[in-house]
Amino acid sequence: QVKLRESGGGSVRAGEFLKLSCEAPGLTDPRAEPSWYRQVPGKNREEIAAWDMDGHTRYHESVRGRFNIYRGYRRDVAYLQMNNLKVEDTATYQCNWFLHPNNYWGQGIQVTVSS
Numbered sequence: 020q021v022k023l024r025e026s027g028g029g030s031v032r033a034g035e036f037l038k039l040s041c042e043a044p045g046l047t048d049p050r051a052e053p054s055w056y057r058q059v060p061g062k063n064r065e066e067i068a069a070w071d072m073d074g075h076t077r078y079h080e081s082v083r084g085r086f087n088i089y090r091g092y093r094r095d096v097a098y099l100q101m102n103n104l105k106v107e108d109t110a111t112y113q114c115n116w117f118l119h120p121n122n123y124w125g126q127g128i129q130v131t132v133s134s
Contacts, residue, residue, distance in 0.1 A: 021046050021123045025114055028128035033106055035132075039099040041114030041125055046095045051118040053097030055088060057110035057130075064113070068099055082108070104132045 027039040041053060054069035067079040068088035076088055087100040097114065109132050114125040 021116065021121075023114055023116065023123055023125035025112070025125040025128040028112065028130045030131040030133065031104055033104060033132055033134050035104055036100070036102045037104065037130060039101065039112055039114070039128065039130075041097045041099075041116070043095045043097070043116045043123060046116055046118065046123070048118055049094065051095075051116050053088065053090065054115045054117070055097075055099045055112060056115060057108075057112045058127075059110045070097065101130070104130075106132050106134050108132050 021043050024042040025039065027037055029037060031037055050072045052071050054066055056064050056066050058064040065079060067082050068086055069077050070088045070090060078086060085103045090097050108130060110130060111127040112130050113127040116123045
C-alpha cells in the first residue's frame with residue numbers, strides 16, 4: 020500500500036503562485052500516472068491535471084496555460100505548478116497515482132486564493 024504525502028498548499032493572493040507536491044514513496048514505476056483533482060463544497064471532484072506514462076499531459080480548461088503537472092527527478096514525486104492563481108481556484112486539491120490495477124489517493128490539501 021502506497022501512502023501519498025501532499026504538501027505545498029496554503030493561502031495566497033490572486034495572481035500569485037503555489038507549487039503542490041505529491042510523494043508516492045517507492046512508486047517509481049514509469050507506468051505510474053499521477054494526476055491532480057480538486058473539489059469545492061457542494062460540487063463534484065474534478066480532474067484538473069494529469070500526466071500519463073507516455074509523458075503526455077492534459078488539463079481542465081479552467082487551468083490550461085496556468086498550471087503545469089510534471090514528475091521530478093525523483094520518479095515517485097509529482098508536482099503541480101500553479102501560476103496566476105485566481106479566486107476560483109480555491110479548493111481542496113487531491114493527488115492521485117494510478118498504476119494498474121491500483122489507484123492511490125492523497126488526503127487532500129487546501130488552497131485558498133483571495134482577491
